[in-house]
Amino acid sequence: MRRPDNDVYDVAVVGGGNAGVCAALAARDEGAHVLLLERADEVWRGGNSKYTRNIRCASFDDSYPVDELLGDLADVGDIANRSLATLIAEESRTIGRWMEAHGALWQPPLSGTLQLERTNRFFLGGGKALLNKYYQTAHNMGIQVLYSHQVESVSLSRPGIVRLEVTTLGSTKTVAARTAIIAAGGFESNRAWLSKQWGPEAVKNFIIRGTSLNDGKMLRVLATLGAKIVGNERSFHSVAVDARAPAYDGGIVTRVDSIPFGIVVNKHGLRFYDEGEDIWPKRYAIWGRLIAQQEDQIAYSIFDSQTIGRFIPPLFEPVCAESVDQLAGELRLDPKRLAKTISTYNASIVRRDEVNGGSSVNLIPPKTRWATPIAAPPFYAYPLRPGITFTYLGVAVDNNMRVESASGETFERIWAAGEIMAGNVLSEGYLAGFGMTIGTISGRYAGRNAAIAAQRSESGG
């Protein structure tokens, strides 16, 4: 049975991505009366989760032990909150079954993802299909979902109640709930905010890979309430994407996989980093940032006809030319400089072995693997921009996913889940599929704990 909007909900969830929906489902599992507020309309629901495709899970047996997952996590960067990371790694063993019970379907690893076979589970049809199943389950369970509802502020002035000021299609209303779970993502779509650290000119050249709606509003709201902030405001996860990608929502298809097979030059026609340093997964975490640090945030992955077919074809056709001179013309690079960069690179290559191919000698920066001369026309180039996946800045939470305050206490009635609290675990780098792990587990914890707290306060008061 539906209660009217002005009634008091047990749990109000802000944000309709994976973490928010998992929180709503988990709260409803405890019998709570749940409202989910999704800022997007129904078509665009699901935040960045709709662009995901897998989730990283440890196993109970030896195939992918918790310790190995924690080791993988430590390899990509410092773990901010070790005990929370351990909790998430341990819980990740159980989420497969929980997800299935809430409608998730699986598929074998997609082509090109063999390295994830042991560690990650793939959603049938990807993240949007998973979210469709979750929303269907939420609907069947009687969770109320309001689309196009944006939370503007949160008030804790009335004892025992969280009041949310909500705007929808131009009108404003107030939602009252005993507890609130904030799962509203990071601030990567907010170019004004990004400008604070990167400057307005650079930010114009950033491509946001996911939703245009993650403006960090709830992060700000929580900071205003006194939440403790974790993570570096300048940090974001980014990869090299095709410069022709749309400004938002390009998702996975705009990524460019050609970097290790050729060279990458900046707008001056100069190389700036070892393209053969690594192939996976580190490469993804470094090239977005490397390009963000170049002048005009542009770079070009250049290779020749011998390389075609060695990587998954991206969405866009490469720029193609019969000579280096012509290629420079197409890319508006100084032809002499580019020719010199390529000839210097070609002359430096020494063949090593089957696995690593050639590498450079006396080249700065070096190319340590997969160095082959760029000599066989036609020549190709992909223009590259930094493609931002998510930001690390977030609110601190305890091991129950309750938001912590800057004064060292915890908020009694506010929980956080997903990207907005991922900075407690991830401070740099990224582990494929781990964002969904964090979102699912923090959502589950927040949902269950909020539901129990709400029911206790209802019976108590």
Next chain:
Amino acid sequence: MGSSGEEATRQLSVCNACRYCEGYCAVFPALTDVVALDDLSVAYLGHLCHDCGACVQACMYSEPHPFRIDIRRLLQEERVRTYERYTTPEFARRAFERPVRAFVLTVALVVALATVGVAETSRWHQLTTRLQGAGAFYKVVPYGVMLGVALGISFLAAWLVAAKARRFWADIRTAVREGIGRPSGARAIARVAWEALVLRWQTGGGDGCYALDNDRPSGMRRCLHVSLVFGFGLAFAATIAAAIEQDLAGIEPPYPLLSVPVVLGLIGGILMMAGAAGLLILRVAADPAVSVAPMRKLDYTFIFSLILVALTGILLLALRNEPGMGVLLLVHLVSVGVFFLLIPYSKMLHSVFRLLALCRFGLNTPSPDQENRRSTSRGSDAPGIAELGDAK
């Protein structure tokens, strides 16, 4: 390649870079094995598609996303184009542009021929008198005429379809690169036959087909289609059984209710009717967003033609001892004749093209749920390249 081909290339390039839908059906794994995205490979992919719509609901690039991806409708258009592409004679291509008109014209032609036949042999009175007992049907249409016309039309249709099939097969062979981990031929064909029979690829990865809209999957369409195909098979078996009774056992029709041909024909007819009527209702009730107009027209005329065959057959059985049986028999034979004449120019073609595409897939590509361990190195010689491809 025309603008339609460019649109297919545009959309499938997105799929090729994404691949999230590989678990739904054969189309997306097959995409990794095509040589290039051209007319031929798109035709191949088009006929692997069973129109379940699972990819549409899963797609983060469907409208209103600027990429505007809708593989379901794209491949429907492609299938209609393929039916048309290999058509002889040239003027008959219009049958795919105006299927209703083609159907009406064929009916008119066959009715005219039947009328001339009745008039020429002065059998008007046979049509309205009560005819019973062995050989009653042949008093309306002589055995030799019935057999001759049936064989003639069947061979003509089979020959035209075979000509199309041969060209389609040759084309899709060149469109697909040599498979990785090729299964044995006989096993692959057996698997394909089973998958085709139970519409393995219309399950949308388990949830069923999005027949009505892009929100609610169900197994209904698959059930109806299986009913239609089995019904058609039983009706065909009834014809064979009747031929055996007549030519080997020497018993002339009509046959009693509890004879093999009548029981097979009756069950087959009912299954066909139920399947066809259900599919027709699904099509009419569906959101237009799940189909394209040229395919809808082909579907409507084809299903109508099938229902006509089944319905007149059942009516003939029910009323065969009444006066006027002759008229019913003639109407039934006309509808059967029209159906067979139009096989090379109707939706019936989809069964042939689909089987061929599935055979090509079965021979070339390991089934997604049997063989998921192949890499996508695409001829690469550098180890580690299969490791590529995971961003967030």
